[in-house]
Amino acid sequence: EAGVAQSPRYKIIEKRQSVAFWCNPISGHATLYWYQQILGQGPKLLIQFQNNGVVDDSQLPKDRFSAERLKGVDSTLKIQPAKLEDSAVYLCASSALWGGNTIYFGEGSWLTVV
Amino acid sequence: AQSVTQLDSHVSVSEGTPVLLRCNYSSSYSPSLFWYVQHPNKGLQLLLKYTSAATLVKGINGFEAEFKKSETSFHLTKPSAHMSDAAEYFCVVTLYSSASKIIFGSGTRLSIRP
Numbered sequence: 001e002a003g004v005a006q007s008p009r010y011k012i013i014e015k016r017q018s019v020a021f022w023c024n025p026i027s028g029h030a031t032l033y034w035y036q037q038i039l040g041q042g043p044k045l046l047i048q049f050q051n052n053g054v055v056d057d058s059q060l061p062k063d064r065f066s067a068e069r070l071k072g073v074d075s076t077l078k079i080q081p082a083k084l085e086d087s088a089v090y091l092c093a094s095s096a097l098w099g100g101n102t103i104y105f106g107e108g109s110w111l112t113v114v
Numbered sequence: 115a116q117s118v119t120q121l122d123s124h125v126s127v128s129e130g131t132p133v134l135l136r137c138n139y140s141s142s143y144s145p146s147l148f149w150y151v152q153h154p155n156k157g158l159q160l161l162l163k164y165t166s167a168a169t170l171v172k173g174i175n176g177f178e179a180e181f182k183k184s185e186t187s188f189h190l191t192k193p194s195a196h197m198s199d200a201a202e203y204f205c206v207v208t209l210y211s212s213a214s215k216i217i218f219g220s221g222t223r224l225s226i227r228p
Contacts, residue, residue, distance in 0.1 A: 042220050043218055102148065106157050
């Protein structure tokens with residue numbers, strides 16, 4: 001079974017530029033998460049989708065971050081304009097709707113804003 | 115309300131000696147509990163999970179954890195540490211019936227001395 005796929009793995013941009021990350025969850029997983037993990041800290045939930053609807057985006061900085069999951073499968077997270085403090089790993093994860101709710105993580109997209 | 119407390123931010127053990135990473139939780143409902151491991155520059159990998167079946171859970175790479183409801187604990191153990199176990203470990207709690215509430219512990223960094 002293929003895992004959660006993310007791209008690009010690494011990105012370096014200047015502040016005020018934009019960046020987009022893509023995620024393809026495990027096949028059949030209804031729930032998709034985007035987490036931000038700053039170096040030395042635990043993951044922080046940015047947004048959670050159930051199919052193509054948003055369940056929780058309370059910690060998403062909506063003035064600069066946006067995310068979509070139009071067909072209930074893959075998802076895109078965008079940052080525009082980027083700030084220095086956005087330097088982090090962006091982790092995508094997915095889980096089935098039921099069944100113990102194990103969350104499976106991708107390898108992450110590493111963003112450096114200079 | 116749910117919460118997770120990882121009691122040690124850093125644990126250092128010698129290779130070949132036992133490992134104990136401590137996790138206490140608070141949940142008003144029947145929780146699912148997970149341990150994830152994160153090696154440097156990698157995503158989070160599931161080590162093991164507890165979902166109200168056997169209280170002693172065996173995971174990958176020789177790790178196991180015991181759910182103790184009376185102590186509200188879910189400590190992670192391994193009889194003999196290996197150099198490759200050096201990583202960050204996260205304890206996670208979710209409600210069994212819903213993936214909408216996921217709480218990460220702050221993480222424990224495990225170092226292995228030769």
